[in-house]
Amino acid sequence: MSSIPYSAAPRFKAQLLAPWHWPTWLAIALLWLLAMLPIDFGLKFGEGLGALLGRVVRGRRKVVDVNLRLCFPQMPQTERDRVRDQHFRALGAGVIEAGLAWFASDRRLAPRFSIEGREHLQAALASGKGLLLLTGHFSTLEIGARVLCTDAELPFHAMYRPYANPVMDWCMHRWREKRAKLPALPREDLRRLVRALREGRAIWYAPDQTLDERLSVFAPFFGVPTLTLTATARLAQMGRAGVLPYFPRREHGRWVLRFEAMLDGFPGGDDLADAARINAVIENGVRLALPQYFWLHRRFKKRPAGMPRPY
Secondary structure, eight states: OOOOOOOOOOOOOGGGGSGGGHHHHHHHHHHHHHHHSOHHHHHHHHHHHHHHHHHHOHHHHHHHHHHHHHHOTTSOHHHHHHHHHHHHHHHHHHHHHHHHHHHSOHHHHGGGEEEEOHHHHHHHHHTTOOEEEEOOOBTTHHHHHHHHHHTSOOOBBOEEOOOSSHHHHHHHHHHHHHHHBSOOEETTOHHHHHHHHHTTOEEEEOOSSOOOGGGEEEEEETTEEEEEESHHHHHHHHTTOEEEEEEEEEETTEEEEEEOOOOTTOOOSOHHHHHHHHHHHHHHHHHHTGGGBOTTSOTTSSOOTTOOOOO
């Protein structure tokens, strides 16, 4: 008999209404208002804010420049500059997309959703296995998860990671659990993660922002030695699960979710080879919507011994 997963979301406490939390509640109310605007107008507004942000936050602008230079050394500088500017616009739109994902109705959003590679999703579901929904961190992360639940009709567990802001921690878990139809699971609770996979459920999983150096190896990402989690292979093996890659993107005012075929023969038993394979899959997803990947993240902060730190 399948176990019923508990909710790991924090309980509401009166302290969340304290005056020092009012700015957060105000920001949430503002995001709700923006999500009520006509969708195209809201996205344009978000892009404009993102473009402005890109000119103000020079430190993060430098991070984007460094990441693009490392990953695409053969790309002309003018093209990298264009991708950088588009990236900040995508980040601004991503804020509006998050509000839409949390607050907008299916009636408003569903006509703008579409699926590519639906046959891969159907084959994965027909396998009867639990699924690791492998993806990366994109500006369309939140709205992409909404497509998963609305158009693909695939409930999933998100991995629980506490937020420093208690109001956002309380809100985010409830928004995501309501959307995903299944409770979030603590990422440290390996037993529950493995049990969910063995019982045939799906877990949203993005291993492209390393959290634990002890569980990582340096594997190539766009040719750059990158600290990469090995947990993908371990979870797939212990959970007897399939790994189903999917990647969201915004294209011509629509949100497209692309599924790739389940990884065959994974894991292969070699941590470095398995990590390199996962990075290669994510690379392919990044190329589908290059400016919408999180180039703002300092992905190459950790370097192999003897290599200079790029930031």
